[in-house]
Amino acid sequence: MTGKIICSGFGGQGIMVMGKFLSYVALEGDKFTTYLPTYGAEVRGGTAHCMVTISDNEIYSPYIAEADAVIVMNEPSMRKFENRIKKEGLLIINKSLVNAKTKRDDLKIVEVPFTDIAAKLGNIKCANTVALGTYFSISSIASKKDIYSVLNKMLAGLRPEIFEVNQKAIEEGFSYDKPR
Template identity: 45%
Template sequence: MINEKVIIAGFGGQGVMLMGQILSYCATEKDVNTLWFPSYGPETRGGTANCSVTISEEYVNSPVISTPDSIIIMNKPSLAKFQPKLKQGGLCFVNSSLVIDEAYRDDVTIYQVPANDLALQLGNLKVANMVMLGAYLAITKIFTFDDVISVLEHKFTGTKAKLIDINRQALEVGKNAVIQ
């Protein structure tokens, strides 16, 4: 049974909202209940941003996630804010390119993914979010990469269609960063 509550957080402009939207769109495509709830800081680009995504076979009755099953953290301030809320035994995916030498809880599983560094190796820093999403999907197996690519094909049309291939590569790189 699917029942996943995830918080995705980082600076504005890091693709945090897109990751959440993709997960929600994938759930919708699979005919699973979902709720995506964005939260922006005072500045859009460069300020803090986070979103909550609930994916469940049961009815989703609230956008508020007080104890997430997983968190995807793109920057240091987001780790400080959301790591304490993560449920015991939860999954914490951290962009280790920007979050360095931090204290992590010992009752959760930490996946350190150098998302910015890996995205730069692909030639486009903007796909760091897809690197993180690839890592998350590789571990949780909540959706397949094909599910994500299908959503991207609907979302990225016209001139943005050329971005699908690099996003596919970024998903794979993210998977390879956490699967040995």
């Protein structure tokens, strides 16, 4: 099985962290994985994306021309990547920041207000974690055990409230796994 995922949004939304999280989860499950970030002057603001492949077999191209799933955290990202998803592929949309509708009618579309959910949880920065929860729940690409193990490792050393809010965020994300 191979999963090709593109995470996209604007700089500062934790897009690269999302991608790394996916790759760490793959590593935890002893799978092959590649993580390819955009790099350059996109630290804050601007658009940012990363490409993650998770597979049971050797991965050839880290570059994804056609994705199995795309997570868009802002509107420019949807315009940029909606046509880079395979037929019947998955498009996860951050409804809080994306008003436009996709032109594609051959995709499985899941719209969730990730940013609003994160704000309600008390930390707008964890919208990326909510989105990851939703993706994991739909894709069943990783076990919950592995996901929590990575969450523990990646947040190790941070303040306890950061850890707690992210744990809540991922759980909240799990529950939005149905197209609405």
